[in-house]
Amino acid sequence: MLTFKMCMLGSFSVGKTSLVRRFVTSIFSEKYQTSIGVKVDKKIVRVQDQDVTLVLWDIYGEDAFQKLQMSYLRGMSGYFMVADGTRHQTVDVALALEQKVTEAMGRIPFVFLLNKCDLVDQWEIEPETEKNAAAHGLGALRTSAKTGEGVDEAFLRLALAMLPK
Amino acid sequence: MRPVETNPPPFEMPEQAQRRAPLGQPQETPKDDNHALEELRHLIVAPEREGIAEISSRLDNLERRAEDVSSVVVEAIQMRREHDGDRALADALGPTIEDTLRDSVRKHPQVLADALFPVMGPAIRKSITETLRSMLESFNEALEHSLSLQGIQWRMEALRTGKPFAEVVLMHSLLYRVEEIFLIHKETGLVLNHLTAPAVAAKDADMVAGMLSAIKQFAHDGLNADREELLGKIGMTGFDLWVEDSPHAIIAAVIRGHAPEDFRIRMKEVLEKTEEQFSFAFEDFKGDAGPFRAAEDRLAPLLEAQLREGQERGPKRKPRALIAVSCVVLLGLAAWMTYVTLAVHKWTAFANGLKEHSGIVITSFDKENGRYQIRGFRDPLAEDPAALLAKEGFVARDAEFHLKPFYSMEDSMVLKRAKLLLAPPAGVKLSMKDGKLSADGVASPEWIARLQDRAPWIAGVTDLDITRLQNSEVIALDRTKTAIESIVLVFPAGKAVLEPGEEATLASAQQDIGNLMVQASRANVRVQVELIGHTDSTGLEAAHLPLSKQRADAILSRLTRAGVKPSAFRPRGVGTSQPLHSEDTEEGRRLNRSVTFHVDIEPASPAN
Numbered sequence: 001m002l003t004f005k006m007c008m009l010g011s012f013s014v015g016k017t018s019l020v021r022r023f024v025t026s027i028f029s030e031k032y033q034t035s036i037g038v039k040v041d042k043k044i045v046r047v048q049d050q051d052v053t054l055v056l057w058d059i060y061g062e063d064a065f066q067k068l069q070m071s072y073l074r075g076m077s078g079y080f081m082v083a084d085g086t087r088h089q090t091v092d093v094a095l096a097l098e099q100k101v102t103e104a105m106g107r108i109p110f111v112f113l114l115n116k117c118d119l120v121d122q123w124e125i126e127p128e129t130e131k132n133a134a135a136h137g138l139g140a141l142r143t144s145a146k147t148g149e150g151v152d153e154a155f156l157r158l159a160l161a162m163l164p165k
Numbered sequence: 166m167r168p169v170e171t172n173p174p175p176f177e178m179p180e181q182a183q184r185r186a187p188l189g190q191p192q193e194t195p196k197d198d199n200h201a202l203e204e205l206r207h208l209i210v211a212p213e214r215e216g217i218a219e220i221s222s223r224l225d226n227l228e229r230r231a232e233d234v235s236s237v238v239v240e241a242i243q244m245r246r247e248h249d250g251d252r253a254l255a256d257a258l259g260p261t262i263e264d265t266l267r268d269s270v271r272k273h274p275q276v277l278a279d280a281l282f283p284v285m286g287p288a289i290r291k292s293i294t295e296t297l298r299s300m301l302e303s304f305n306e307a308l309e310h311s312l313s314l315q316g317i318q319w320r321m322e323a324l325r326t327g328k329p330f331a332e333v334v335l336m337h338s339l340l341y342r343v344e345e346i347f348l349i350h351k352e353t354g355l356v357l358n359h360l361t362a363p364a365v366a367a368k369d370a371d372m373v374a375g376m377l378s379a380i381k382q383f384a385h386d387g388l389n390a391d392r393e394e395l396l397g398k399i400g401m402t403g404f405d406l407w408v409e410d411s412p413h414a415i416i417a418a419v420i421r422g423h424a425p426e427d428f429r430i431r432m433k434e435v436l437e438k439t440e441e442q443f444s445f446a447f448e449d450f451k452g453d454a455g456p457f458r459a460a461e462d463r464l465a466p467l468l469e470a471q472l473r474e475g476q477e478r479g480p481k482r483k484p485r486a487l488i489a490v491s492c493v494v495l496l497g498l499a500a501w502m503t504y505v506t507l508a509v510h511k512w513t514a515f516a517n518g519l520k521e522h523s524g525i526v527i528t529s530f531d532k533e534n535g536r537y538q539i540r541g542f543r544d545p546l547a548e549d550p551a552a553l554l555a556k557e558g559f560v561a562r563d564a565e566f567h568l569k570p571f572y573s574m575e576d577s578m579v580l581k582r583a584k585l586l587l588a589p590p591a592g593v594k595l596s597m598k599d600g601k602l603s604a605d606g607v608a609s610p611e612w613i614a615r616l617q618d619r620a621p622w623i624a625g626v627t628d629l630d631i632t633r634l635q636n637s638e639v640i641a642l643d644r645t646k647t648a649i650e651s652i653v654l655v656f657p658a659g660k661a662v663l664e665p666g667e668e669a670t671l672a673s674a675q676q677d678i679g680n681l682m683v684q685a686s687r688a689n690v691r692v693q694v695e696l697i698g699h700t701d702s703t704g705l706e707a708a709h710l711p712l713s714k715q716r717a718d719a720i721l722s723r724l725t726r727a728g729v730k731p732s733a734f735r736p737r738g739v740g741t742s743q744p745l746h747s748e749d750t751e752e753g754r755r756l757n758r759s760v761t762f763h764v765d766i767e768p769a770s771p772a773n
Contacts, residue, residue, distance in 0.1 A: 002452040003371065005353040027372050036383040040354075040375030052452075055355055055375045071382050075353030077452065164451055 003053040004162045005075050009068070009101070010082030011093040012061035015115045018145040019082065023152070024056060033060050038072050045152075047159045054159060068097065070104055077162040078109040080154060083133075085114040085142065086122040091129055098136060109161035110137040111154050117142035118149070314494060325535060341422030342470035344404070347374050348439065348460055349415040350450055354378030357414070357450075357457035362468045377417055381408065397429070409433055411440040413447035418467060428469075435463050512537055512564075515557055522548055524573040524581075536565055543568035546581045572624045576600075579625030586623055587616055593634065600627035604634040610688065638688035645681045646764040649674065649694070653745065654720060654760045659704060661715035671720070674762070675727050681764065682733070695763040696720050698738040699745060701754040714738030720760045 008016045017030060017039075024041040033039045037060040044053050059072055073079075079101070083094040094112070101108065112133045114125060134140040138157055143150035223229045245254050270277055319337060323330040344365040348358040356374035361367045380399070399406040407418045409432045416436045420428075439460050440447070446456040509532075516530040516539060524547025529540045543550065550566050573579075576597040583602055589595050593606040602620055613636060620629045652674045655664050663671065678694065685692040698713035698720075717736035725731050745761065746753035 001454075003355050003454060004452045005355055005375070025369065025372070027368055028376055032376070032379075036380060038379045038383075040372050040379060042369060042371050042375075053371055055353075055371050057354075057375065057379065069382075069386060071386050072379060074382075075350070075355075077353075162452070 001051050001053055002163070003055060004077040004159070005055050005057065006158060006162070007073055007076045007079040008056065008058045008082060009073075009079055009094075009097055010061055010113075011084070011090040011097075014061065014082045014084035014087075014090050015145050016061060016080075016082045017058055019113070019115055019143060019151065020056060020058060022145065022148065023155070033058065037069050043155060045155050045159045047156060047163060052159050052163070054155065068100070070100075073101065073105060076105075076108065078111075078158045080113050080158065081110050081137070082113045082115055083125075085116050085125050086119050088124045088129070091125060091133065095133070095136075109158060111158050112136055112138075112140035113143045113150070113154055114140055115143050115145065118144040118146045314497065317494070317498065340471045341420055341424040341428075343418050343420050343424065343428075343468050345419040346464045346467050347377070347415070347417040348457060348464060349374045349378060349417065350447065351378070351410060351413050351415050353450070354382075355450075355452070355454070357454045358460050358464060360461065360464050360468055362470070374417075377406070377408070378415065381410075381415070407432065409436050411436050413444070414440055416464075416467075428467075432467060435467055439463050512559075515554070515559065518557075519550060519553070522550075522553070523575045524548075524578040525550065525568070526571075526573075536563055538565050538567065540567045541569075542571040544573040544578050545570055546578060546585065547573065574600075574625045576625075579623070583620070583623050583626060587619060592637075597626075600625065601630055602626045602628070603630040606633075607635045607637045607640060610636050610638055636688060638684055639690075642681065642684045642688050642690070642692075642766065645677055645684060646692075646766065649677045649681060649762045649764055652677070652762055653756055655755060656716050656758045656760070658701065658758060659708075659712070661712060661719045663719070671723060675724060675729075678724065678729060682729070685766070691767045692733060693765040693767070694734050695765070696734055696736040697743070697761050697763060698736070699743065699757050699759050699761065700740055701757040702741045702744075702748055703754070709740035710738050712738070713740045716758075716760050 008020065010016050017033065020041060020043070024043045026039075026041045028039050028041075030039060039058045041056045041058060042053060043056055044051055046052070057072055057076070059068065081094045081098050083090040091114075098110070101110075114130065114133065117123075130140060138161055141150045141154050141157070143154060145151075223233065242254065266277075315337075319333045320330060322328075323333045326333070342362060344362045345367055346358075346360045347356055347370065349355070350357050354375045354377075356370045359367070359370035359374075397408055399408070404419055404421045405424070407420055407424070407429060409416045409429065414436060416432055416439075418424075418428075418432060442463070443457060443460065513530070516527055516537075519525050519539070520527050524544030525541065526543075527539060527541040529538075531538050539550070550568065551561055554561055554564060572582075576599070579600070579602075580595060580597040583595055583597070587595070589604070590608050590612055593604055593608050593612075596603045596605070602623075604616060608616075613631065613634060616631065616634075617629065620626050652670060654667050654670055654674065656662065657664055681692055681694075696717040698715070698717035700709040700713045700716075702709075714736065715738070717738055721731065721734050721736045724734065741757070744757050745759065746756050748754040748757060
């Protein structure tokens with residue numbers, strides 16, 4: 001079975017952890033994330049008739065107090081860049097993060113996730129911004145930790161891009 | 166040496182053929198010469214030609230080639246084995262041999278069975294004997310431990326932790342055991358190979374390996390970036406995690422107990438060899454751990470274990486010593502059981518005793534994890550069970566109380582609550598019966614008012630009885646009234662002016678009346694003071710009544726002058742109709758010439 005390392009990146013409290021909580025296998029408590037800045041989970045997806053193990057590094061969100069530990073990204077084959085659709089500035093943080101990651105590690109497949117899409121009436125992202133985000137990496141997906149919308153597709157899309165060509 | 170020929174042999178190079186052409190064509194050589202040359206050539210190169218023809222035919226002939234190889238194949242294999250170890254050869258031959266064996270077993274099982282029979286018999290016997298021996302040994306060990314003091318301790322531990330006894334014995338007898346080995350790809354933190362010792366329940370290796378490299382990364386980045394080998398060991402309760410890393414890989418070992426330092430050297434050696442063997446695979450790693458399955462042979466020897474010294478079978482002990490030890494153990498066991506039984510009995514008695522305490526309700530009493538768990542309810546005013554525990558001589562940490570607060574409706578608890586909320590003065594005694602709160606004694610009107618106000622709000626008080634509760638002001642008022650009514654102000658015969666010696670009595674009467682007025686207003690009652698004038702029976706009958714009235718008026722005017730409110734007084738003359746004494750004596754007659762007081766106390770009208 002093929003195994004890949006992938007990361008979850010994004011601003012503080014965009015719902016990264018809740019996004020995966022329902023969809024992955026976990027054995028570690030979430031307190032690791034606040035203490036060492038990362039928690040490792042696992043997700044098995046089936047792509048092109050084979051099971052692929054994704055070892056998922058859920059990295060503590062970047063904010064004014066905590067900078068992204070770039071060394072945690074070493075060796076990853078892909079990542080999710082998560083933003084909160086109800087807070088416009090998280091998209092800006094995500095775009096800046098993406099640039100930083102690309103500068104440090106080169107082009108790595110990623111999916112742009114606009115999370116909390118169940119909160120339609122609080123949606124703050126302009127169609128223009130969404131289109132812009134979709135032009136990056138493997139495109140953008142609206143996701144919701146609450147309804148599960150888009151989550152499986154996001155994993156599939158990323159896993160497919162990570163498979164050796 | 167190369168043969169020279171007119172017909173270029175098949176193996177001659179084209180340039181050599183060209184070089185010969187200019188020699189042969191321009192010169193007209195006689196046939197004899199030609200023949201001689203041929204002869205010479207034959208003489209010189211014939212042996213070689215034959216040799217070459219022989220070699221050529223050997224190469225073309227499959228049968229002969231096989232014959233040639235067969236003569237050196239054994240030596241070749243031997244040489245190869247000596248040259249670079251047995252691995253490569255075994256790897257090359259392994260699959261074929263496996264296939265052959267598989268085929269052979271499928272097609273001719275009997276042949277193989279016959280061939281193996283002489284070795285299988287003893288092998289099976291040996292295996293059975295070995296299994297039996299180890300079973301017996303572990304049975305002996307278990308028996309021995311179950312009778313020793315340590316064995317009992319271990320049994321207790323097994324009971325406490327819920328682990329099988331065998332596991333507890335193993336855990337204590339082991340000096341150390343390497344339970345898991347991880348081979349981790351350093352860059353990605355992905356697990357390449359993972360081995361576990363028998364009967365070890367391993368967690369998900371992918372996640373453990375990932376987290377381990379995250380922690381390593383964290384320690385490296387966050388604590389000390391200069392030292393690459395900073396994180397060699399992570400200690401946890403019950404086991405250690407040893408980590409070694411090379412440029413491409415990390416080996417981590419989960420070790421229960423205390424492994425010797427030379428185990429780390431072995432880890433390093435294995436890591437170096439693995440790094441060497443798989444250096445290309447490490448660099449080309451793209452998520453497929455398949456190529457690293459072969460590393461198992463290298464990693465497996467690291468899953469080692471060592472028993473504690475002294476756990477090995479020693480020389481047989483003398484039975485006498487064993488009997489003595491058994492006796493001591495049995496006695497100890499009996500003493501211990503007695504102790505436990507007594508302790509349980511004492512605890513049960515305590516728990517039952519708790520039930521008798523007002524304001525405490527015990528719903529359950531069990532022993533969990535070695536501690537008594539006492540559950541129920543407790544009124545905040547009830548006695549503290551922990552204090553009771555200490556008073557009874559128990560160790561406080563042997564018990565845990567889970568008592569939820571509640572309001573007890575027991576009379577004694579309601580009484581406690583009432584006392585706390587009402588703070589009765591010293592002269593008042595509160596009592597409770599069937600929800601009725603009774604107050605007995607003397608209290609200030611303020612407190613009585615507070616009692617009436619608050620009592621209905623106290624949980625558990627349904628009725629209030631204050632019939633036996635006296636108002637302290639009323640009592641004081643009564644006392645003053647009695648004092649005033651005992652005063653007799655004496656007048657000389659036929660006069661309405663006080664006897665000269667009576668001024669002091671009047672002053673005291675004024676004082677008492679002043680007190681009376683103050684107390685009446687405090688007790689919230691209205692007082693009316695009657696001034697009753699008397700005469701003796703001497704003199705004219707008709708003069709008695711007016712004189713007595715004059716005497717009462719005279720006292721009123723004196724009191725009014727001293728500042729009392731006239732409306733509270735009613736002067737009245739009764740003449741001789743209410744004599745105070747018989748007039749048989751002069752003193753009796755004297756006392757009848759007087760003014761006395763009568764005090765009426767009435768509840769204050771609502772308007773006041």
